[in-house]
Amino acid sequence: MKRALITAGASGIGFAMGEAFAQVGFDVWVTDVDATALPRCPSNWTTRQVDASDDVQMRRLFEEIAAAGGVDVVCANAGIAGPTARVEDVVWEDWKACVDVTLGSAFLCAKYAAPLMKASGSGAIVLTSSTAGVFGYPNRAPYAAAKWGVIGLMKTLAMELGPFGIRANAICPGAVEGPRMEGVLQREADAKGMTRDAVYDGYASGTSMRTFVTAQDIANMAVFLASDGAQRVSGQVISVDGHTENPDPKP
Structure with missing residues (x-):
């Protein structure tokens, strides 16, 4: 049975990824820094409380995975929103916290997954970036910088690991329905003196499909990128965002 590891997998996009990989027959391993969220995961998943930005914890996790037989797919999904503020504020x-978690955790996933995947001669690394990784993003400097960094990391992984049969791609979600985005909406509304609904409408109107996306949309793409159907897809930045034209809501 193939094995998939998903960081920040006890809720939101990560949880949807876990469900999607389980549905296609993967042995699912999930980590999350929030121990209270892990019991929500199905009993047949392997769950571990791990800070994905902590080198020692991640090294120990991958030692355990190696002992269990290795890993076929790694979804580097951990990240935090960071502050909503003008750059000078x-x-x-x-x-540092935003970059450490959002970019640092992706690096640690790659660092420790690479030797295991090289040994098996195959593997897929799926990194969660963001539309903030392809656009400038006012009032979100740490988050945007970290997500751009995720794409740079992915491009390098694809070139470095491709000769060993390992693929790397990045998914760029747009505005994803759910509690995390609600927090972003409210913070941005407060920072700009707008209502939450006005910010929501601004995000939605900035897409050609006039819609937010769901965690399931992201999970479906992750499963495809890990599948045999995508065995020649590597080094790609794939947006799942309803076609974002302008990520900054109009005041």
Whole structure:
């Protein structure tokens, strides 16, 4: 049975990924920093409380995975929203925290997955970036910088690991329905002196499909990118966002 590891997998996009991989027959391993969220996962998933931006914890996790037989797919999905503020108002500690979790965790996934995948001669690494990784994004400097970094990491992984049969791709979700996006909407509304509904409408009107996307939409793409149907797809930035034209809501 093939094995998929998903970081930040106890809720939101990560949880939807876990469900999607389980449905196509994968042995699902999920990590999350939030121990209270892990019991929500199905009993046949392997769950571990892990800070995906902590080198020691990630090394130990992959040692356990190696002992269990290795890993076929890694979904580097951990990330935090970071502050919503003008660049001159961003606190250095908030910048570092956002970059450490969002970009650092993706690096650690790749660092420790690569030797296992090289040994098996195949593998797929799917990194969760964002439309913020392809557009400039006012008032979200740490998050946008980290998500752009995820894409740079992915491009490098695709070139470095491709000769070993390992593929790497990045998914760029747009605005995803759910509690996390609700927090972003409210913080942006507060920062811009707008209502939450006005910010929501601004995001939706910035897509050609006039819609947010769902966690399931992202999960479906992750499963495709890990499948035999995508065995020649690598180094790609794939947006699942309803075609975002302008990610910044109009005031």
